[in-house]
Amino acid sequence: MKLASALLLGVIIMTPLACAAPRPEIEPADQPILDAFLGHIESLKRHCTPERMAQFASQPEDITWQASRYIRVPLVAYQLTGDRKYLDDFVGCLENLLTQIGHDEQGHPGWYGLALGLFRHPDHPDEAVDVIITSFTMAELMAEFALTVREDGIEDEYAVNVARYLDLAQQLVDKWDARGNYREIGDRGAVYITNERLAPVKAHLTQPHNKHEIITRALVSLYRATGRDDYLAKAYRLGIRFKRCLMLDGEGIYRWNYWDPAGPWDVHPDDPTKWKHWIGAEHRGGYYQLSLSQAILMYELGLVFTDRDIERFVRTQTQVAWNGSLDDPEYFRLDGRPADEGHVYLCSWLAPYDERIRTMAFGEPAQRRRMQQLDHAWQGGVAATSYLADKYLLLPRWETAGPSDADVAADWASGEGAALIDRLAFEVTPPGYQPPLTPQQAEWLH
Numbered sequence: 001m002k003l004a005s006a007l008l009l010g011v012i013i014m015t016p017l018a019c020a021a022p023r024p025e026i027e028p029a030d031q032p033i034l035d036a037f038l039g040h041i042e043s044l045k046r047h048c049t050p051e052r053m054a055q056f057a058s059q060p061e062d063i064t065w066q067a068s069r070y071i072r073v074p075l076v077a078y079q080l081t082g083d084r085k086y087l088d089d090f091v092g093c094l095e096n097l098l099t100q101i102g103h104d105e106q107g108h109p110g111w112y113g114l115a116l117g118l119f120r121h122p123d124h125p126d127e128a129v130d131v132i133i134t135s136f137t138m139a140e141l142m143a144e145f146a147l148t149v150r151e152d153g154i155e156d157e158y159a160v161n162v163a164r165y166l167d168l169a170q171q172l173v174d175k176w177d178a179r180g181n182y183r184e185i186g187d188r189g190a191v192y193i194t195n196e197r198l199a200p201v202k203a204h205l206t207q208p209h210n211k212h213e214i215i216t217r218a219l220v221s222l223y224r225a226t227g228r229d230d231y232l233a234k235a236y237r238l239g240i241r242f243k244r245c246l247m248l249d250g251e252g253i254y255r256w257n258y259w260d261p262a263g264p265w266d267v268h269p270d271d272p273t274k275w276k277h278w279i280g281a282e283h284r285g286g287y288y289q290l291s292l293s294q295a296i297l298m299y300e301l302g303l304v305f306t307d308r309d310i311e312r313f314v315r316t317q318t319q320v321a322w323n324g325s326l327d328d329p330e331y332f333r334l335d336g337r338p339a340d341e342g343h344v345y346l347c348s349w350l351a352p353y354d355e356r357i358r359t360m361a362f363g364e365p366a367q368r369r370r371m372q373q374l375d376h377a378w379q380g381g382v383a384a385t386s387y388l389a390d391k392y393l394l395l396p397r398w399e400t401a402g403p404s405d406a407d408v409a410a411d412w413a414s415g416e417g418a419a420l421i422d423r424l425a426f427e428v429t430p431p432g433y434q435p436p437l438t439p440q441q442a443e444w445l446h
Contacts, residue, residue, distance in 0.1 A: 002400070037380060040377050043377055043381075044377060047070045052096075069382050119202045120198070139222060185263060192211075202276070209291040220297060239305070243428065255334040282334065299403060326360055
């Protein structure tokens, strides 16, 4: 159950993005964090020059983990302040990346460059390839721009940009359907699989759960921006897939793996008794946060996940992943092993549902950590983006009891999506998912 709205983050929040003003009122303890964040924007723009973007595009996955995060900074700055100079900074940074777009033989746009080292095919290691999560990351960012100017009533002033960005975003996403990388797997939902030109054990591999969150977020943003039902249907199926992979112990706690197989394409090409990828608990705190965020996003849309699911995820956070201490926190993987140094297993999107999580993610402990990093361009600028955006833009929207964005999906859920929901909806019962550690244990393969 969600916390009462009067307790939400302990600040007065005005509805974000309903019009160009007012903007959220910033908590006094966060004002230095915001000031430092805004102060870093000019220096961060040096990472968004055409030359720097060409470097990112030469290994396209770097766009997801680095370039896109630099580009997002001024967009969030605009959303927080309403200062149009930041919106124009965003457009300038994005345009520098768009100059690096290429096309394949079928005319599909994308950033074509070297795969990460372990992903390169030994027979053609220098081949330029496309990266699926980079396509979705940038599609989400362009859709978010379109939604921002639309909700602020200035869409006409950016009409050329909006039309171009939404057209490109849809091409970036739709090409993966055309290539066969989107796979529906019956009542188990759907997955996306990797590029076929990668190393044999990496090619046509089901994406791990954290990357499906990136894809789901893009699909939801594109649905909101374009109204295309197929995007929400895909997001729904991906959410079902994640829920189908949840293990449930007797204490009402969810656990899950970093990766799970989904089809015959995941069988090792040289050994049919093995999968291409290992199965086990997520090994990075960021992956944990992303995977869990997929479920929360779908819950707030009123899809796939229920109040009971959220209660179980809260128990996962407070009884498994974190020792509950605000002053001396310790974090753990979902298999109980201590987290590697520097890895924080804390999903901030759980803040609306538990006061301890809210305090740890956005209260004094978080503020103290952020204050120690003000002068660092990455930590005080790029990394502070999520803290400020989540606290002052996203989570206030989720303060209502129950799913707060259900109206976004309501027409689809009662119309085009009704039959799909009726067919795929289910509740997890103990013991939940039992991962097939070998292909022979996967009933759906036989």
